[in-house]
Amino acid sequence: MVQLLNEEGGKIDGIYVCPHYPGFESCTCRKPKTGLINMAVSDFSISLNNSYIIGDSDSDVLAGKNSGLKTVGIGERIKTEADFCTYNVEEAVNYILKRESKCQKSV
Numbered sequence: 292m293v294q295l296l297n298e299e300g301g302k303i304d305g306i307y308v309c310p311h312y313p314g315f316e317s318c319t320c321r322k323p324k325t326g327l328i329n330m331a332v333s334d335f336s337i338s339l340n341n342s343y344i345i346g347d348s349d350s351d352v353l354a355g356k357n358s359g360l361k362t363v364g365i366g367e368r369i370k371t372e373a374d375f376c377t378y379n380v381e382e383a384v385n386y387i388l389k390r391e392s393k394c395q396k397s398v
């Protein structure tokens with residue numbers, strides 16, 4: 292996946308995975324918990340207010356809400372209200388770019 296994205300000009304800074312089985316009591320990282328997001332925020336000095344989570348499950352959207360991220364849900368499986376819902380990644384990216392360009396113009 293990383294190689295394919297690199298070939299198309301994309302960039303992945305990190306991949307975070309919960310190593311625990313679902314229901315593991317001490318896990319703080321399995322979505323909708325925020326442990327994995329917190330690690331990325333720390334590793335890359337990410338501003339939560341200015342960032343988005345894009346996901347195809349309720350746990351993705353909920354993890355984003357729990358972290359203070361803006362949320363974009365993709366697909367029909369999502370029942371949790373996101374800031375924006377769509378059916379593909381391209382539309383999600385276009386939404387973010389359009390929204391962020393508006394924000395920059397108003398500053």
Ligand SMILES: [Zn+2]
Pocket residue numbers: 309310311318319320321
């Ligand atoms: Zn975990």
